Every structure is written in structure tokens, then in C-alpha cells.
Amino acid sequence: MDYQLSPLEIKMQQDLAAFCRAEIAPRAKMLDSSSRPEACKYMKENLKLLSQGGCLEAGHIGDVIDLVAVYLASEEIAKACPASFLSARASTFLCAGALRLFGTPDQKQRYIPELMKAERVGAFAYSEDQAGSDMAAITTVAHKDGKTWRLDGEKNIVVNAPIADVFLVLAYSEKDADAQSGMSIFVCDKGAKGLKIEEPVETMGLRGVPMAGISMNDCVATGILGGTPGKGYEQATRILTMGKVGIAALCVGIGNACTEISVKHSKERKAFGKPIGLYQDVGFRLADMFTINDLGRMLALRAAWAINSGEQEADIMAACAKLFASEAVTKIANWGMQIFAGHGYVAGSDIERLYRDAKFGEICEGTSELQRSLIASHELDKFLPR
Amino acid sequence: MTGDTQVRIGGLSMDFSLSQEQRMFRETVYRYGRDEIAPLCEEADLKGEFSFEIWRKLASFGILGLPFPEEFGGSAANILTCCLAGEALAHAGVDGGSLLAWGAHTYLCAHNIYAFGNEDQKRKYVPKLASGEWIGCMGLTEPGSGSDAASISTTAVKKGDRYILNGSKTFITNAPVADVFVVFANINKAMKHEGITAFIIEKDTPGLTTGKPFHKMGCKCSSTSEVFLADCEVPEENILGGEGKGWFIALSGVEWDRCTLLSPMLGAALNNLDSCARYANERQQFKRPIRSFQAIQHRIADMKVFVEAIRLAVYRVASAKDNGQMLNPLQAAVSKVYAGDRGFELASEAVQIFGGYGFMHEYPVERNFRDSKRAAIGGGTSDIMRMIVSRIMMM
Numbered sequence: 001m002d003y004q005l006s007p008l009e010i011k012m013q014q015d016l017a018a019f020c021r022a023e024i025a026p027r028a029k030m031l032d033s034s035s036r037p038e039a040c041k042y043m044k045e046n047l048k049l050l051s052q053g054g055c056l057e058a059g060h061i062g063d064v065i066d067l068v069a070v071y072l073a074s075e076e077i078a079k080a081c082p083a084s085f086l087s088a089r090a091s092t093f094l095c096a097g098a099l100r101l102f103g104t105p106d107q108k109q110r111y112i113p114e115l116m117k118a119e120r121v122g123a124f125a126y127s128e129d130q131a132g133s134d135m136a137a138i139t140t141v142a143h144k145d146g147k148t149w150r151l152d153g154e155k156n157i158v159v160n161a162p163i164a165d166v167f168l169v170l171a172y173s174e175k176d177a178d179a180q181s182g183m184s185i186f187v188c189d190k191g192a193k194g195l196k197i198e199e200p201v202e203t204m205g206l207r208g209v210p211m212a213g214i215s216m217n218d219c220v221a222t223g224i225l226g227g228t229p230g231k232g233y234e235q236a237t238r239i240l241t242m243g244k245v246g247i248a249a250l251c252v253g254i255g256n257a258c259t260e261i262s263v264k265h266s267k268e269r270k271a272f273g274k275p276i277g278l279y280q281d282v283g284f285r286l287a288d289m290f291t292i293n294d295l296g297r298m299l300a301l302r303a304a305w306a307i308n309s310g311e312q313e314a315d316i317m318a319a320c321a322k323l324f325a326s327e328a329v330t331k332i333a334n335w336g337m338q339i340f341a342g343h344g345y346v347a348g349s350d351i352e353r354l355y356r357d358a359k360f361g362e363i364c365e366g367t368s369e370l371q372r373s374l375i376a377s378h379e380l381d382k383f384l385p386r
Numbered sequence: 387m388t389g390d391t392q393v394r395i396g397g398l399s400m401d402f403s404l405s406q407e408q409r410m411f412r413e414t415v416y417r418y419g420r421d422e423i424a425p426l427c428e429e430a431d432l433k434g435e436f437s438f439e440i441w442r443k444l445a446s447f448g449i450l451g452l453p454f455p456e457e458f459g460g461s462a463a464n465i466l467t468c469c470l471a472g473e474a475l476a477h478a479g480v481d482g483g484s485l486l487a488w489g490a491h492t493y494l495c496a497h498n499i500y501a502f503g504n505e506d507q508k509r510k511y512v513p514k515l516a517s518g519e520w521i522g523c524m525g526l527t528e529p530g531s532g533s534d535a536a537s538i539s540t541t542a543v544k545k546g547d548r549y550i551l552n553g554s555k556t557f558i559t560n561a562p563v564a565d566v567f568v569v570f571a572n573i574n575k576a577m578k579h580e581g582i583t584a585f586i587i588e589k590d591t592p593g594l595t596t597g598k599p600f601h602k603m604g605c606k607c608s609s610t611s612e613v614f615l616a617d618c619e620v621p622e623e624n625i626l627g628g629e630g631k632g633w634f635i636a637l638s639g640v641e642w643d644r645c646t647l648l649s650p651m652l653g654a655a656l657n658n659l660d661s662c663a664r665y666a667n668e669r670q671q672f673k674r675p676i677r678s679f680q681a682i683q684h685r686i687a688d689m690k691v692f693v694e695a696i697r698l699a700v701y702r703v704a705s706a707k708d709n710g711q712m713l714n715p716l717q718a719a720v721s722k723v724y725a726g727d728r729g730f731e732l733a734s735e736a737v738q739i740f741g742g743y744g745f746m747h748e749y750p751v752e753r754n755f756r757d758s759k760r761a762a763i764g765g766g767t768s769d770i771m772r773m774i775v776s777r778i779m780m781m
Contacts, residue, residue: 287772291719299698372683
């Protein structure tokens, strides 16, 4: 057992952190305050920058994803600019990662290299107006027309939709089958006939992320992920379970950023003749911020490691990490705001942006309520009466 | 999730796994605790006394000597393995008091002698402590000196080949039953913490007396009292580690406190999680098991998250110590403050799940709730942990 990162991992993390601090972080405020069209432009530039800085490829090796390495890179990107992380993750992990794990050789070759270089952008469209946590409730369907699959339905909030060149779309390929056997993930290219990208939506936080709904009206799909229909539910569950580690990284990254600026402010800001961080009400909050962020990171690394090693409880570990880190970061951002007080409440302050960004973790890709449900069932089922 | 198509990236990264041997050890200790010790704990806790029966059970299974080499009557277990023992025993239902007695005896007394003692001291004391024949305690805290440990006022004045100790200690775990006392006193108050010196004092030494055992809120099977030193004469060969080395020895206790002494808190949380999950399946209200209510489910989930988080925090301290790294004060504080504060909250939620039954002594959740408060107080309060972390952050 060894709870420390290897020297190689530490080096990688430090290098990526330095790059993100220099190149990505200075653009975070600009992305946040952009108009929607500007955000699309800047985000595409950011994805290119991240790729050039080696941030996107970390942990993605051949057909394998090393989640520990992915986590370490993710935390640094998210710390520098949470929106950029979310957008990069949708493209290189949810989309390219799914292709890496499940795609046919042809699909991999066709999309992955360009997605990793940010020459193209990917998106993963699964949730719908009435189907978020309850993934089986989606209504998007596909039917086969000769050799071609055609899609009908709407996806309401798709990260990267306004800038995406390729979409992975979850749909029922067998309308009346159950979710486990009747779903498939379809590959759709941007210009496909019948695919419409809606107007970008405005969000409370992570405003640099281009998001929009997409609608498919007899939309011609390029293919099925992996080539065989009926595997969509398993594939989506798999990538979203691994994805929980990514959301934990988003949260820990934001938590780290909040803590860092709060410490700085606590040293510089003086009240009644001494730095406010020397007052226990402030200093102890800083300690709490550190504590829960540190534990969130440990849980996330633990989950990443569990998934890497195929541990039996890996999905529960991932749920624990996502639940803990997301609830931790809303507390951390809230305490950070309290420490900055009036200076934080003004629009354009970093803590104000991070405060808005922080809320996303508790909501996205399975709310906290859903994670608790999942974890509780797992524990309760161990003691089912015979 | 089986991760079938995933492979481990060889040799690159941290390793959270237990070895097969460690897993078997944990399982063996768990079974022993469940079958042999846990049945004794309810009554012992009710009496509120140190249980020699439980002590002998711990001793005969080798728990008391775990970290010492075989030549000293131990089994040369590493620190993580010691944590697994504490975790497994508490998980099995062994009370927090008996395990606190173990912690104070094995780590704070016996291991201090083993680590800082000379050959004669080690030969004389460690084997008898490892076997449980002698019971050990450590006296640092005083009525006027708790978190501010460097301010102790017990004095040791050299007189010929002896030291004369005067002062009093309080909240000393195991003192009423102890045969061997490791006591901290200052040889020169002007030197502040650099004057603090540790002494080994045997039970019948004239001038050493112990007070009546306190009635405590929790951890009742550990016996706790004051220790009085009135012109207590200690031979100079009983100095532990040399004059002025006491502060260093006292600080080294912190390393044990943040892992082995916290491991029973992890175990108790596992015990609560199991018993709550079992109860929530069995207990019917409104014609359905209470597990079907979300308010119950969500408490169970929170308990599971706590267990996983505190396990990481405690094992991390243990594994760093096993690897010979210096104690990371931030990691140590995280482990202590989270076990203490969040652990107490969730022990309360466990009582809540059991409702009226949880309020009754027969249910271990009641005892675990009382015992769990210890982690936020003993060995440095949660407030002190926050003070340490915030000071480092403000540096």
C-alpha cells in the first residue's frame, strides 16, 4: 500500500499546473463574461491551448484510460478554469473516451486523434427534458432505414453542442425493449441531415461552456458506437461512472482555487490591526476548506484507482467521491465568499465566479440525491433479510 | 462495475490495496472480536469499569504486543496492520473504551519505551507490557495544561542519583490499573518545552498515587483518573530518552494518535453502518421496511461516505509512518478533525435510525455514540486541529 503519488505523477501534475496557471487561468474571467458567440470562439481556442500544453492526453493511452492520471490533469485544468475543464472533458473524455473504450477501429481512427488535438470538438448527448438521473426514460429513438440509422428526438442541455463537430447520442434503437438491451449510442457528425443545434443556453455558472439543446428530425447517424446495437445503456453507464471521477476533479479543482485565493485574501486583508486569517472564525474556516477538499481528492483518487484496477465496489467509490467532493465545494465556495465578504460579492471577482461554478457538481450527471440512493441501496442490500 | 476491459497501468501510481495477508489478518481479528470480546462489552460498559476479562482476551490474541519485535514478545506488525486490528475489533463490536485502553497501553506507554528506552528499559518493560501482564499508561495532561501541552507544571528536581517529581496529572487513561507510568515533567521551567523530560515510574513507587476513576460519558471500559506526584523519587536510570527529550517523545505520540488510536473510530463507524443497514431492512413501519424511506437511506449513504473517507485519512497517516516519512501535520489533522467531528455527527444519525431503541443501552449504537465523542477531544481537540491547519495555511 502506498498513498503517495509516484515521482512521475507528481512531475506531470506540476508541469500541467504550471502550464494551466500561465496559459489558461488568465482567460477564465474573460470566458465567464463573454457573449455566447464569443464564448464559443474563446473555448475553441482554450481547447487548442490545453491540447498544446499536453493537458488533454494525460492518462489516455491507446485503448486504455488511466483514471488516476486523468484525475490529476483534470484537477489542474479545473483549478485554472472550471469551464474549460468541463468543455475539454466532454470532448476528450465523454466523447473521445467512449470511442476509445467502445469504438470500432475505424471510429477510433477517424475521430480520436483530431479530438485529442482539439482540431475537432466532441459532445455526448444523453440527458433530456424528462430524463436526467433516470436515464432509461429518454424518448429519443432510432430506426433503421436500409443500412442507415435515423434518429428522432431532442436532447436539452448538451455540453459543447454549439461548437461540436461530432456527437455521441444516446437513443433507443429498439423502441419497446428495456433500457439495458434496447439502447445504443449513435455517432452523428455536425452537418448531418436532420440535426439541428438550438440556440446556446445561458447558465448560472461555468458560463464559458458552450451549451445548447439539439434536436434530431429523421437525422442520419454516421454509425453506432462499437458497431453493434443494444449496448448503449452499458456503455453510457460505464463512461458516466468513470465520469464521476471527473466531476470530483472539477469540484476539487474549484475547491483548490477557492482555498488558494481565500488564503491569500486572509493574509492581505487586515481588520483591527491584524490579518483576518489570524481570527479563528476565518482561520478555522480555512482549515475546514482544506480538510474537506483534501478528503475529496483522496476519495476521487481512491475511486480512480478502484476503476483502474477493476475493484468490485468501484462504482460505489466513484459515487462517494462525486457526492463528497461536490458537496464539499459548495461549502468551500460559500465560506470563501464569506471571507471575501463585500469584495467577493461584486461581479467580476474570482470568488464570485467560482461560487457560481461550484454548484454544478451537486446537480450534474446524477444529483447528490441520486448518488445517495445508489450508495444506500448498495449498503442496505448487503443485509437483505433471507 | 467490473472494469473488465480496464487494465492497471503498471507501477505508475499510488496503491490503495491491502495484501492478501492483511485482509486475512483483519478477518481473523474481526471474527475473534465478534465471537470472544464483543459479547462482554455491553455489561462491562454498563459497569463503567476496566474489564480485566476483555484485557486478557486482547492479550491472549497478541493484540497488545502487535508492533514489537518477536524478541520483545510482539509480532512485528507494521503500523497499518495495527490500524487494521483496531478497525476490525471496533467493527466487530468491541467497545471504544477497551480499545482506548489498548491504544494508551500499547502505543503511548509500551511503544514509547520501546522506541526511546535504553536496552535495559526495553528488556525490563516491553515484554511484560506486550503480554499484558503489566498495564501501561502515559501522563502528560495536567489540570492546567491540556491542548497547551508545553505548559506542564510538574517538576523534576535532581537530587543525587534520583529525581524528585512533584505535580499532578489528569485524564490519564489506564492510570487506576497501571503498573507502569510514563510521566512527563519539567527539569527546568526556564527552558520551557526543552526542559520536558519523560520518566518511567513503577506503580509502587513512594509518592505516586492515583485518584478515583472518573465517571466518563463514553469509553467507559477504559479507566481514567488523576495521578499525583508528591516528592515522588525516581531513580535516574528511569529517565526515558534523556533529559529534555520529553517534548519530542510527547510529539511522537501524536503520530500514533492520528492513526492507530483513530482506527477504532473507523471500526465503530463500520459497526454502526452494518447495524443500521441490518435494522433498516428488518424494522417495519407503515407496513414496509424503513429502508424504503429516503430519510433513512440518505443517512446510510452518508455513513458509507464517511467510512470511506476516514479510512483513507487514517490509512494515509499509517502508511506514511510505515514508509518512514515524517508526519505530515496537515494530513494528521485532517484525519483527527474529520473522525472527531463528522464521526460524532454520524454516530448521532445512527442512533436516530434506531429511534427509541437507539436511546437504549442494549443497542451498540448508543455506546458508539457516546464513545465517538472521544475523537474530537482526546489527543488534541478538533479546535486545536483547526488551529494547526490554519497556522500552516497562514504561514
